Each structure stands twice: as structure tokens, then as C-alpha cells.
Amino acid sequence: MIKESLLNPAEAHFQQHIGAGDYWLYRIEKGATLRITDLEGNQAADTLFFNADDTAERYSMTDTLRGQQNVFLTAGSVLRSNDDRPMLTIVADTCGRHDTLGGACATESNTVRYDLEKRHMHACRDSWMLAVAEHPEYGLTRRDITHNINFFMNVPVTHEGGLTFADGISAPGKYVEMVAEMNILVLISNCPQLNNPCNGYNPTPILVSVW
Numbered sequence: 001m002i003k004e005s006l007l008n009p010a011e012a013h014f015q016q017h018i019g020a021g022d023y024w025l026y027r028i029e030k031g032a033t034l035r036i037t038d039l040e041g042n043q044a045a046d047t048l049f050f051n052a053d054d055t056a057e058r059y060s061m062t063d064t065l066r067g068q069q070n071v072f073l074t075a076g077s078v079l080r081s082n083d084d085r086p087m088l089t090i091v092a093d094t095c096g097r098h099d100t101l102g103g104a105c106a107t108e109s110n111t112v113r114y115d116l117e118k119r120h121m122h123a124c125r126d127s128w129m130l131a132v133a134e135h136p137e138y139g140l141t142r143r144d145i146t147h148n149i150n151f152f153m154n155v156p157v158t159h160e161g162g163l164t165f166a167d168g169i170s171a172p173g174k175y176v177e178m179v180a181e182m183n184i185l186v187l188i189s190n191c192p193q194l195n196n197p198c199n200g201y202n203p204t205p206i207l208v209s210v211w
Helices: 061-068 107-113 124-134
Strands: 014-018 023-028 033-038 045-051 078-080 086-093 149-151 174-180 184-190 206-210
Touching: 014 023, 023 124, 023 206, 033 045, 033 086, 033 184, 045 086, 061 078, 124 184, 184 206
Parallel strands: none
Antiparallel strands: 014 206, 023 184, 033 174, 033 206, 045 149, 045 184, 078 086, 086 174
16 A cells, blocks of 8 residues: 655654665664665565564564455554564555565575575575674574565565565655554665566665654
8 A cells, every 4th residue: 555654854863875785783762763765666675673672572474464464564564573562563655565475585595596506695694694793782693583574575476375576566766664663673684686576686775764
């Protein structure tokens, strides 16, 4: 569902560009609003959410989809935790839908989907692992890398229940905006994937803004 935001980007108290293939790890407080903007179109922002005060509680794809009875995320979706509690609510979305079924790219999936020679190409799981290693103060480990959301990524579901990776439905300047329902750690890998059309075979920067 397309829904515009009423917030003024010039009034955001924090903004940062995240280059293609880079990560962003940040704490936002309950009640804050986070916006992710697809600056050039067809980029994928692979995102993990954790309870900042107890990282054993994290985003759950299964609880979220069961709660909303829809496989795609958009304005009005409540992102739920593995304790089945609301973590964030999507309050604005100019893209239309976002994937949470396709998972994140990894060296293993590069091998299976594409070619053995592409195993060592950089992947979102690598970015998350780097973030965890470089920021021990957040108390995350590799075991905390579980369900994720692929903001802006187009992963249609077939009639047989399978998944396909298709051309993006986003465009330059499209954004998704959500309000934190608890203190949240946000970990984004701005996807470096070159081998499928999720980001037009050309990874590009995104912008994160916090009010």
C-alpha cells in the first residue's frame, strides 16, 4: 500500500548515506521514526532488528507474517519479534511492498544460485558478520543473524508456493518509514549482490534518516 510520510527530511536529527556493500548498525529509541530511502532505485537493504535491551529478542518473519496474514510488508505492517511482540510499525511506504521470505545472500547461496566461482563474492551475511565483529559493545554474535527483511527487494511468490527473484519495483527516491515500538538495534547490509536483478546488477547507496 502506497502511503506518503508527513515528515520533513530537513528536520531529521540524524541522516547517513550507506554505500553499496556497506553496513549500518545503530540504536534507535522507542517512539523514534526510521526512514530508509532507495536513492537510485532497485537497491535492496537487507535488515535485521533486535530489542536493544535484550538482543535475544529479535525480528521474526514467522510471527510477523502470521500476525498480518500477508507475505509482503508495506504501510500498516507490524514487525513482530520472536516473543510475538510489536517491534516496529511501518507507517509510510512509497515502494508498495517489501520481501521477508527470500533471506539474505551468503557465500553458500552465491554458490547454489549462481556458480562455484562466485562463492567468495561479497554478500550480506559477510557485512553483518563484519558489523558484529567490529562492534562487540552491542553484544551480538553470529548466532544472532536470523530472519531479515529485504526492503525494496521484489521476490514474487508463484502459484506453487515457490519464490522468484525479479526486477525491482522500487525507483529513485522511494522510501519506507517505520516507528519503533521498543528500543531497537538496526543492522542493515546495503546489498552488494551483482548476480540477480534485485538491485539491477548495480548496487547503489541508500540513505537512512531518524526523527
